[in-house]
Amino acid sequence: MTSTLAERPGRAARERPPAPAARGRDGRARRRTRNGPYRLTAVSGLGLGVSLLWFSALALVPLVAVLVETSAGGWPAFVAAITQPQTAAALTLTVSQALAVTAVNVVMGTLVAWVLVRDAFPGKRILEVLIDIPFALPTIVAGLVLLALYGPSGPLGVDVANTRAAVFLAFLFVTLPFVVRSVQPVLAELDRDVEEAASSLGATRATTFRRVILPALAPAITAGAALSFARAISEYGALVLLSGNLPMRTEVGSVRILSYLENGQPEQAAAVASVLLLVSLLVIATIQLVQRRVARRG
Numbered sequence: 001m002t003s004t005l006a007e008r009p010g011r012a013a014r015e016r017p018p019a020p021a022a023r024g025r026d027g028r029a030r031r032r033t034r035n036g037p038y039r040l041t042a043v044s045g046l047g048l049g050v051s052l053l054w055f056s057a058l059a060l061v062p063l064v065a066v067l068v069e070t071s072a073g074g075w076p077a078f079v080a081a082i083t084q085p086q087t088a089a090a091l092t093l094t095v096s097q098a099l100a101v102t103a104v105n106v107v108m109g110t111l112v113a114w115v116l117v118r119d120a121f122p123g124k125r126i127l128e129v130l131i132d133i134p135f136a137l138p139t140i141v142a143g144l145v146l147l148a149l150y151g152p153s154g155p156l157g158v159d160v161a162n163t164r165a166a167v168f169l170a171f172l173f174v175t176l177p178f179v180v181r182s183v184q185p186v187l188a189e190l191d192r193d194v195e196e197a198a199s200s201l202g203a204t205r206a207t208t209f210r211r212v213i214l215p216a217l218a219p220a221i222t223a224g225a226a227l228s229f230a231r232a233i234s235e236y237g238a239l240v241l242l243s244g245n246l247p248m249r250t251e252v253g254s255v256r257i258l259s260y261l262e263n264g265q266p267e268q269a270a271a272v273a274s275v276l277l278l279v280s281l282l283v284i285a286t287i288q289l290v291q292r293r294v295a296r297r298g
Contacts, residue, residue: 063277069270081271086247087256091272093167094253095279098232101171102283105228106221109179116180117187131181134174139237146170147241162244167252170239175228182224183217190216215294222291226284233276 040048070078081087115121116128134142148154150169151161160166190213198208236254243250253276260269 073267081268090256113183142238143241166242171232178227179224186220
């Protein structure tokens with residue numbers, strides 16, 4: 001009897017099922033090795049290598065080439081290029097108009113997405129198609145369309161050619177779909193029961209939108225805003241005909257880069273491109289911080 005009791009712990013230990021694999025924060029089992037906590041399979045390693053190679057060939061190498069070209073003339077040449085009055089005016093106009101267009105798209109794009117998802121009205125399918133027109137049109141064709149509508153002989157009686165409003169209008173046209181198409185699928189998947197529960201607890205519509213809907217839409221809105229800003233700051237074809245490219249007035253950064261290249265000044269062109277790249281990264285990072293803050297407060 002005593003031996004049987006003594007054998008039970010050892011037998012229980014032998015019959016005890018193996019401990020489950022260590023799990024990460026997301027609950028998935030992690031495969032550990034002697035050299036590190038994870039081990040890539042052959043297929044995963046091949047996929048990672050192809051992805052990095054593809055990304056490097058299309059994005060990383062060109063960016064490094066631009067930075068190398070920028071540094072070729074040294075820091076004094078870089079400062080002289082971006083502080084030259086015509087270049088500084090072009091950069092200021094580009095960034096300010098891109099920020100203004102992004103702010104408008106955040107509000108109007110979210111509103112349009114809300115109407116398309118939550119409302120039913122005649123012509124809804126037609127509107128769905130029209131929103132994607134800026135995606136389908138080549139940029140130079142978009143410039144011709146804008147010039148025909150808002151130029152000196154336009155049928156609408158509105159002439160914004162060769163003005164700063166032309167830059168804003170061109171940016172607004174080409175960036176229209178980004179926020180709409182980013183917010184629309186997320187809004188369509190939101191659970192309406194949560195909104196009804198908030199309303200039943202006494203929350204007003206404004207409170208429900210601010211504390212329930214907006215935090216859920218924040219990632220989609222910020223993604224659309226980042227895409228909108230990046231597209232606006234680099235636009236060329238849609239505004240080159242309507243704005244007139246007037247120095248110190250309607251000339252934008254992309255046109256200034258082309259002017260430097262045509263004049264045989266690649267270092268100055270790379271300097272302007274580097275500034276636009278840096279501004280884009282800073283704005284996108286700021287947008288992400290705002291998105292996290294909104295989601296946290298919600």
